[in-house]
Amino acid sequence: EAGVTQFPSHSVIEKGQTVTLRCDPISGHDNLYWYRRVMGKEIKFLLHFVKESKQDESGMPNNRFLAERTGGTYSTLKVQPAELEDSGVYFCASSRTMNTEAFFGQGTRLTVV
Amino acid sequence: SQKIEQNSEALNIQEGKTATLTCNYTNYSPAYLQWYRQDPGRGPVFLLLIRENEKEKRKERLKVTFDTTLKQSLFHITASQPADSATYLCALLLNNAGNMLTFGGGTRLMVKP
Numbered sequence: 001e002a003g004v005t006q007f008p009s010h011s012v013i014e015k016g017q018t019v020t021l022r023c024d025p026i027s028g029h030d031n032l033y034w035y036r037r038v039m040g041k042e043i044k045f046l047l048h049f050v051k052e053s054k055q056d057e058s059g060m061p062n063n064r065f066l067a068e069r070t071g072g073t074y075s076t077l078k079v080q081p082a083e084l085e086d087s088g089v090y091f092c093a094s095s096r097t098m099n100t101e102a103f104f105g106q107g108t109r110l111t112v113v
Numbered sequence: 114s115q116k117i118e119q120n121s122e123a124l125n126i127q128e129g130k131t132a133t134l135t136c137n138y139t140n141y142s143p144a145y146l147q148w149y150r151q152d153p154g155r156g157p158v159f160l161l162l163i164r165e166n167e168k169e170k171r172k173e174r175l176k177v178t179f180d181t182t183l184k185q186s187l188f189h190i191t192a193s194q195p196a197d198s199a200t201y202l203c204a205l206l207l208n209n210a211g212n213m214l215t216f217g218g219g220t221r222l223m224v225k226p
Contacts, residue, residue, distance in 0.1 A: 004156070031212065042117070043157070043202070045213035056211040091156050098212045099145065104156030 002026065004105035006092050012111045018080040021108045025074070025094030031055075032075050033095075033102060034067060038088035046090075049075060050098075082112045115140040117217035119203060125223045126193055134188040134220050136203030141215070143205040146179055146186050151200045151219065160201075161188075193224045 005024045013019050025032045034046040046065070047057040051072035060067070064083070069075040079086055089109050093102040118137045126132050136146070145164055149157035163170045163179045163186070170177045176189040190197050200221045204214040 033213070035214075035216075042218045043204075043214075043216040045215070048212055056213060058211075059213065093156070095212075099206065101147070101159040101162060102214065103159065104149075106154070106156050 004092055004094050004103050006090075006105035006108050008108060009106065010109045010111075012113060013082055015084055015112055016081045018078065019082055019110060021077045021079075021090055021092075021110070023075045023077070023092030023105060025092070026096075026103055029094035029096050029103075030072070031095040031098060031102075032069060033093045034075070034077055035091040035093065035104075036088050037091070037107075038085070043091065046077075079110075082110075084112050086110060087112045117141070117203065117205060117215060119201075119217040119220045121218055121220070123221040123223055125225065128193060128195060128224055128226050130193055132190040132193045132197065132222055132224070134201050134203075134222065136186040136188070136217055138184050138205060138217075141184075141205055142208045143181075144208045145206040146177075147204045147206065147214065148175075148177055148186075148188050149202040149204060151202055157202055190222075193222075195224045195226050198222055198224050 007022045032049040037043045045059040048055045049069045066078045089107040091107045093104040095102045116139045147162045148160045151157045161177045174191045178187045200219040202219040204216045
């Protein structure tokens, strides 16, 4: 069984540009989460999908961030326009049901210069 | 204020000894507490989950305790090996907070041969 995969693994963009991160969860996992870790801080929750619906987006920092999960399979997280403080590692995780273990991807390291 | 505290200093121990990592939290009411392992450049990997009504959970060389009165979890690795060297994260799944995990900053464990 393939794990959670994220693409790209690294991205370097200039301030003001747009970046789209992709996450493919484990097949059959209805729950998909986005987290991020900025330099020197803890991993922080961004949002949670159940299938294609946003269950909780309380962690999204501002309206420059847009997450989608059309069809309830893979998800994208778009940052537009990117700012310097958006730099960090963005993790995606999935779980079969709520309140069970979450499987994390390897993360996308985003650097905004 | 709400906090999850893990020792930010690295823990260095000798191979074969028991490693004990601490996770303290304040002003949270967790339904579950989870421990994850993270290696450099990788996403967190789930290790153990313990519920608020459980005192102790074991899995092979791993043991987790959960004291909701002290607001503390201890994570033990017995007969430690150099391959156990990694960063260990505790994460709370809170009551009335959906399905998001709230992470501590992690403790780096170094097991020397």
